[in-house]
Ligand code: 5GP
């Protein structure tokens with residue numbers, strides 16, 4: 001989508017700190033990290049949120065397979081534990097409407113709340 005921030009990041013029109021890429025998935029460092037490691041995993045195919053993504057072929061599997069590959073083989077995250085979050089819509093505080101999965105870790109996280 002031409003006016004989508006994350007589509008522009010995928011195409012290199014806006015710079016990002018890439019940490020992982022394959023045919024279907026792109027991942028980069030979040031610009032405002034909420035943990036000592038904070039990455040965003042996105043599908044190269046534009047969808048606006050996770051409920052749209054699940055109706056779009058195998059996108060969800062591609063994303064979680066990429067997270068598994070990255071966290072197991074390129075970081076200590078899988079060994080030490082991490083969190084995956086996706087925000088959806090207004091109450092979920094979604095601000096970028098290209099489906100993305102936050103991967104947070106690198107330190108002890110607090111338990112989940114509001
Ligand atoms: P949301 O609030 O939609 O779940 O998450 C959007 C995330 O995108 C936020 O954590 C925010 O820090 C991150 N973000 C917004 N703009 C940029 C950007 O231009 N570059 C990068 N790397 N992250 C961004």
Ligand code: ZN
Pocket residue numbers: 001004005006007008046047097098
């Ligand atoms: Zn997009």
